[in-house]
Amino acid sequence: MSLFADQERRVSVLLPLPLSGAYDYAVPPGMELCEGDFVTVPLGPRERTGVVWELEPTNQDVPFEKLKNVIEKLEQPPIPEASRKLVDWVARYTLQPSGSILKMVMSVPGALSDPAPKPAYIKASHQPEGLKLTKARERVLAFMENMPPMAPSDIAREAGCGTSVLKGLADLGALETVHMTDPSPFQEPDWQRDGYELANQQRVAADDLVEKTAHAGTEDGFSVTLLDGVPGSGKTEVYFEAVAKALEHGKQTLVLLPEIALSSQWLTRFKKRFGVEPAVWHSDIGQSMRKKTWRAIVRGQAKVIVGARSALFLPYKDLALIIVDEEHDASFKQEEGVIYNGRDMAVVRAQMGKCPVVLASATPSLETAVNSWEGRYNNLHMPSRHADVPLPDVITIDLRLDKPERQKWLSPSLIEAIKETVARGEQVMLYLNRRGYAPLTLCRSCGHRLQCPNCTSWLVEHRKAQKLQCHHCGYFTRPPRTCPSCESEDNFAACGPGVERLAEEVAETFPDLRAIVAASDTVTSPTQAAELVRKIEDQEVDLLIGTQMVAKGYHFPMLTLVGVVDADLGLSGGDLRASERTYQLLYQVAGRAGRADRPGTVMLQTFMPDHPVMKALKSGLRDRFLECEADARKSAGMPPFGRLAALIVSGEDEVLVDDTANALGRNAPHGQGILALGPAPAPLAMIRGRHRRRLLLKTDKKMPIQSILKDWLERTSVSRTVKIQIDIDPYSFL
Structure with missing residues (x-):
């Protein structure tokens, strides 16, 4: 629907600001506007860019003669209706201004202005008479025969000359100057390439998702499917089949991942399947690429987008499929600004766009599990690993009986298992979800604890970097020599283990092992994550010490032993989801072991071997654990009840x-x-x-x-x- 400005025509414009609603503006004569168009409007003494939200708004409290004119319509495709509906829905649900949600859609303001066309050269169809040809000019004209317009730097590189040679030929009429806009930085994925050969359970699940994707955009296009498969069951390859169907129809797919670090192996698998890499969206991509990616998405040029939760709000031109991988992961919850759950909003976005959404997990959240049990979500269950690789054996180590040495954290049983595993030429992962050297530093004389001055949290020692840091606000300082309370010198003690302290113990216990630490402060970019993956895959590492970032999504064929140093971590604190989260995390960690043709073992060090979480992990009765959690929540009237x-x-x-x-x-x-x-x-x-x-x-x-x-x-x-x-x-x- 469009609006041709005649007499007294108005539109409401939503601005990406925390304002109460859209503002009305007059449409100047001759300007054609549609809902979703980007426009420049006056706001006080400044000009702002907003979006036409409603044509001929019903609420016309301001007299027309008092309205200011829309200044300009920007030459960008309009925000699709599904994205506008999502903005309004999220605003109502979170009780936030619509403009604050729109700001997430317009997250790259610079993308609204197209870059200036760049000069390029093409060989003139008629060459000038009497043209004097040097060797360099001959090479240029020979190279440019039947070539499309090319940038001067590219021609000069291929012809082995300077750009001044090109300018001279252009001045003489041998080359014609044209102007090119930036092409899309993304190649079209090849949906016809052969994927992995799927087993029976995978093929059944893939066919179901392909069928749903084929109906995207129709009245029956919306559906929610839980893709519930044990670690190593091939969930990624299954939903790749649905991605291929969306590509076949020329439409877009969004894949949400909970961790940037997870994208490294995922991108490699995607490129192997479709021949090119997808568009990527997260906080670490540079501003120039953000602009190009945003424009490619709104124009439908980027066909597959993989990103963090913020990618959900991008203005997709024709979205046919949404996949939320590791849907249970708590990092899909945005905790600052507009607070929302990316998994739940993905379901809403799919409903707005009449397309299927796939929630993939080996440990579904209780909310998703209950929706599946009650028939609101479809369920595709894959209970066995690909190629019938067995699930790892889970062993609990009772730390009350199998005690580590004083000021050590590895039990004798786990130490022995590490030795045997490495002796077989296999790899080990030790999991501890604590960054740094120690979570607490206190004075031996008076017990004073070093606390962040800005937060009620203890400073975490990072011994390698020689600093104490707050993991909530980022404050850091050098470790003091003198206690600020009793003034005793050099009397601070590190309490409890972090991954750095665990690495120190590993180096002392296994001096010949090649160990590496993977935590969010040591692996800070996708490039570093890719290098970590390469080292492990090439068996340059014997033992990996990792936090939550390596607990899920990775596939290392030679990693056969996983040791959880403190399985009880996370079970305290009064969080209603403490047991559920701990179970999910430890189950995902366990899933890293024995994923190829070598059997895996998981050893959980715990002071509570009889805790329901430990018993569920050891028995493998996941659904029974979820049922018990559901009963407890239901009796207390807690979510999802x-x-x-x-x-x-x-x-x-x-x-x-x-x-x-x-x-x-x-x-x-x-x-x-x-x-x-x-x-x-x-x-x-x-x-x-x-x-x-x-x-x-x-x-x-x-x-x-x-x-x-x-x-x-x-x-x-x-x-x-x-x-x-x-x-x-x-x-x-x-």
Whole structure:
């Protein structure tokens, strides 16, 4: 639908700012606009770029004569209707201004201006008479015979001359100057290339997803499918078949991955399957490539996009398939700014665009599992590994009986297993989800703990870098020689292990082993991740010490032993998902062992071998564990059987923060099926110098929690210096 400006025509324009809604503007004569068009409009003394959100808006409170004119329509394709619907839906669900959501769509403002055309040369059809030819000129004209327009630098390189030779030929009329726009940086993936030969269970699942993808864009195009397969069952190769179907129809696919580091092996597998690499979207790509990628996506030139959760909001021209790999992963939850769950919003985006969404996992989240059990999601189950490779044996090591040496962290049983594994020429992974050298540093004399000055968290020692760092705000300092409390010198002790300390123990215990540490502060880019993968695949590494970043997604054929140094880590803290997350993480870690033709073993060091998580991992009864978790949540009315929302009150003035939090507490909603808790200091009561208080709203599942929250906030006066964050369906309780 378009709008031709005649007499008194207006449009509403949404701006990528945290404003309450769209603003009305007059359409100047002769300007044609459609919903979704990018336009420049005046806002106060400045000009802003926004999006035409509604033609002839129904709410016309401002008289037409007071409206300012749209200044300019930008020459970019409009934002598709599905993306605009997503913006409005997410704004309503998260109780955030629509403009804040639009800002995520328009995340690269510079992409809206096309780069200036670049000069290029083509050989003139009629050569000038009497042209004097040097050797260099002869090489240029011979090379340019039947060639398309080319950049001067490319011609000069191929012809072995300087660009001044080209300019001279152009001035004489032997070359014609044309102007080229930047081509898309992405090649078309070849959907006709042969993929892996799929086993029966894989073929059944692949055929199902291919059929659903073929109906994308139709009234029956939307579906949600849980692709539930054990580690090594070939889930990636299965959904690649659906990607091929989308490519066959000339449409786009989005693949969301939880970790940038995971993309290294994934990209290699994609290129092997489709001949080229896909478009990539995450925080580490440079600004120039971000602009090119954004433009290629909105124009439909980038056919397959793999990215972090923010890639979900890009303005896809023709999206036919969404895949959320490792759908259970907590890193799909955005915790700052607009707080949302990328997995859940992917389902909404698929519904808006009438396309299938695939949620892939070996350990589905309880929310996804319940939706599958109750028939809202389809379920494709792959219970065995590809080529019938057996799942690894899981052994629990009771640390109360099999004790490590004092100030050591590896039990005798695990040490012996490492020796035997390496002696066979196989590889080992030791998993510990703690970065740095030690999670806590204290004074031996007075017990003083070194704490971040901006946060209520302990400073983590990074001995290799010789610094103490806060993993919440980034503050770091040199380790002090003198205790700030008792002034004793050189009397600090590192408490507990981090991966650096574990690496130190490995070096002492196994001096001949080639060990490497993989954590988010040692592997900081996809390039470094790719080099880590290469070293392990080429068997330049005997033992890998890793945190959560290596727990999932990787396939190392020679890695047959996984040792979990502290399997109990994560089971404490009062988080309602603590058991579920720990199970998922340890199951994924276990899945790295024995993925080829060599059997794998997983050893879990624990002080709680009888904990339900440990028993479930050892027995392999995953579904039984999920059922027990579901029963516990249901009896407590917790998600996914109830609703939760958190209010996080923060500010630099602690008195104002407490006053606001207490006012919210006094105005808290009450009624049947509604329970408000708090205020209380957050477990991390200060982050980045801001004091924090939390309130929690719990309601029955079918209650309109957003309406209840909105009414609650409207009845409470809030200082401008105090910020209230709304977290619908909270994952973090810090």
